[in-house]
Amino acid sequence: MLGRVNHIAIAVPDLVSATTSYRDTLGAHVSQAQALPEHGVTVVFVELPNTKIELLEPLGADSPIAAFLAKNPAGGMHHICYEVEDIIAARDQLASGGARVLGSGEPKTGAHGKPVLFLHPKDFHGTLIELEQV
Numbered sequence: 447m448l449g450r451v452n453h454i455a456i457a458v459p460d461l462v463s464a465t466t467s468y469r470d471t472l473g474a475h476v477s478q479a480q481a482l483p484e485h486g487v488t489v490v491f492v493e494l495p496n497t498k499i500e501l502l503e504p505l506g507a508d509s510p511i512a513a514f515l516a517k518n519p520a521g522g523m524h525h526i527c528y529e530v531e532d533i534i535a536a537r538d539q540l541a542s543g544g545a546r547v548l549g550s551g552e553p554k555t556g557a558h559g560k561p562v563l564f565l566h567p568k569d570f571h572g573t574l575i576e577l578e579q580v
């Protein structure tokens with residue numbers, strides 16, 4: 447079912463500071479910030495030769511990363527995003543095996559304009575999984 451790792455996401459309390467750190471200290475190319483109100487986050491992508499790092503800052507009162515940052519105030523690794531060819535087939539196979547698909551269960555459009563879904567971290571060894579159809 448799984449294809450490439452599309453990105454690894456890190457939740458941060460201050461996106462400007464995290465951007466400066468990746469761009470100026472680590473010497474990486476960092477994209478422009480993108481506000482995604484439907485996801486409750488503002489994101490930048492750090493572009494690496496073999497994958498991307500997504501830096502996430504909460505946006506709005508109901509951000510899904512607010513509780514995570516309350517527990518991890520300095521920030522931390524938040525999710526890993528795997529590519530899939532058919533997100534509906536993947537969802538249905540996972541749900542029929544008992545995995546919890548988060549939200550309404552219907553894919554949303556993610557930061558790359560592609561359909562995405564999330565799987566509960568307690569069903570996958572303590573790691574929140576994002577699936578992105580490519």
Ligand SMILES: CC[C@@H](C(=O)O)C(=O)SCCNC(=O)CCNC(=O)[C@H](O)C(C)(C)COP(=O)(O)OP(=O)(O)OC[C@H]1O[C@@H](n2cnc3c(N)ncnc32)[C@H](O)[C@@H]1OP(=O)(O)O
Pocket residue numbers: 455482485487489500502510511512513514523524525527548549555556557558562564566567568572573574576
């Ligand atoms: C930019 C768009 C898109 C893209 O294209 O890339 C994105 O990446 S959007 C990213 C943000 N969106 C989401 O994360 C959506 C899915 N997430 C959720 O629905 C929630 O965050 C959650 C996973 C259900 C957690 O909800 P929350 O209210 O924060 O906490 P709970 O108390 O319900 O948590 C239950 C349990 O799970 C542990 N937990 C929470 N988050 C994580 C995590 N990221 N990684 C590992 N574990 C996590 C939490 O600590 C609780 O554990 P216990 O304390 O042991 O009960």
Ligand SMILES: [Co+2]
Pocket residue numbers: 453455500525527576
């Ligand atoms: Co993501």
